[in-house]
Amino acid sequence: MKGKKTIPYGKQWINEADIEAAVRVLKSDFLTQGETVPEFERKFAAAVGAKNAAAVSSGTAALHIAYMLMELKPGDEIITTPITFAATANAALYTGAKPVFVDIDPETGLMDVNKIEAAVTPRTKIIVPVHYAGLPCDMKAIRDIADRRGLKVVEDACHALGAAIDGERIGSCKYSDAAVFSFHPVKHITTGEGGAVAMESLMLRRRAGNLRSHGIDRHFFADVPDSPCYHEMRFLGNNYRMTEISAALGVSQLDRLDDFLERRREIASLYRESFRGEEAFSMQPEPEGFRHAYHLFPLIFKTGEMRDKAYRILKDTGVICQIHYMPVNRHPYYENMGYSRGDTPLAYDFYRRELSIPIYPKMTESDAEFVVRSVKEAAEALI
Ligand SMILES: Cc1ncc(COP(=O)(O)O)c(C=O)c1O
Known part of the structure; x- marks a missing residue:
């Protein structure tokens, strides 16, 4: 017997072009670290109006990298909202920092901007607004507080691909130091699992590239006296790389964003x-x-x-x-x-x-x- 029709709260949309794009990569020589991830990054950055973007294996990885880019350290604090997916706060715990939760505006479900300043301590390093459901937070007010108190701003924009404030797309980082996106299947576009950090600074983009790949910089590859094909790790990173298969899906999905x-x-x-x-x-x-x-x-x-x-x-x-x-x-x-x-x-x-x-x-x-x-x-x- 056929089951009753159900309508889920969210779902991906995969078409033949998406499937062909993924299959093309599967038939190629590079399943990881090829040319498709950089292509996805360029196309994604253009879609959100970002100068630079680093694609990674999940939105959670993107948050962790964004916090590391802001040099979040043990003993530091981030200020964020409790009305979010646990990853927003968990990624701070990965660095040894402490999340501090500010209450919300009950009409919007967004962090109450008027309550942020009272939560700032000498240990606060980053304000992390979450554009809950896709509604942008008041980023001008948040940037203003951050500037006055010497803080960084990382937007958790995992719900907000396509959102904008006064025509300025979320991801352009006009009011933030970095913005983080997720490409989980229920999100606006999917790469299976995947995420990205958008940022203005090219220096931060280079560092994000290292952080997602064990802290090893490809620019350090060279022939040196004790070894050809020498490469070095200069700081502690992770394997947060996006696969070429995911990136191909992402490139194809962006056509329909x-x-x-x-x-x-x-x-x-x-x-x-x-x-x-x-x-x-x-x-x-x-x-x-x-x-x-x-x-x-x-x-x-x-x-x-x-x-x-x-x-x-x-x-x-x-x-x-x-x-x-x-x-x-x-x-x-x-x-x-x-x-x-x-x-x-x-x-x-x-x-x-x-x-x-x-x-x-x-x-x-x-x-x-x-x-x-x-x-x-x-x-x-x-x-
Ligand atoms: C607000 C928010 N932050 C972070 C994440 C983490 O993203 P991912 O599932 O891609 O790791 C999600 C995903 O559900 C999210 O909704």
Whole structure:
């Protein structure tokens, strides 16, 4: 018997051109460290308006490298939001630094810019705004605080490929020192697993290239008296390289980035239009000048009980939603370190009330309309 149709909250869109691009690499001599990763980097940098980009094996690797580029060290602190994927904070732990969580604005789910400055200590090194769901943070205000307090800014832009502030694309690093992206299958484009760090500085780009490859610099390859083909490692790096297969997929996916973004915006418009005036939940605002990339479409219910009920009703109809996010400081690992959900009560309350409904470019018109009908029916059952 055929199973009931389900609509997931997110999903990749792979076409024949993507498959051919990956197969071409598989038939070639280089599965890693060939010419396709640099091609992907050039094309990606152009797409986000970045001067330079380094492609790596995941968004998490990109965060770790970005923090290392900012010379984050044991004892240092980063300031970020608890409403994010754990990787934003975990990558700081990899360096021995400590994440400090600032509470959120309950309307947007973004880190509350007005609370950042009170969290700055002599150990603070980086502010890490997360463009939650694809809605950009107020980067001008964040840059202003960073400049006044002598801090770096790394954007976690894993949700925000295609987002912009006053026409300035996220990734151009106009207001930051680096911006980090993920190409996990639910993101705007996919490379299977993959990520990138965008930055203005060519020096940082070179260092990122070394950090993703054991701290070994290809420029140091040479014939020297004690060995031909000499190369040296000058600092501690990792193997965070992206494969050529992933990069080929990425190059092909980038051809359709504009179409993917357009389709996400169309679905978001349908949702916004259809849900206007709903009593049971609200939607993120889209303030003037802030272009949302709609990686997610969060509904923010009046109460946690309503959200839980809506989740179950929608699941029964085949609309599979997700919750973004359990606050990082509520994970047992962080609780065991002494963090508490009580430190950021608005983030905890947001987590209780949030529900991400399906949005992805491959969604058909009838899928999107089915989601609208199902959400409306669920909302009626709640009132
Ligand atoms: C906000 C955020 N930061 C970081 C990451 C980590 O990216 P990746 O899964 O590619 O390692 C993700 C991925 O889900 C994310 O959503």
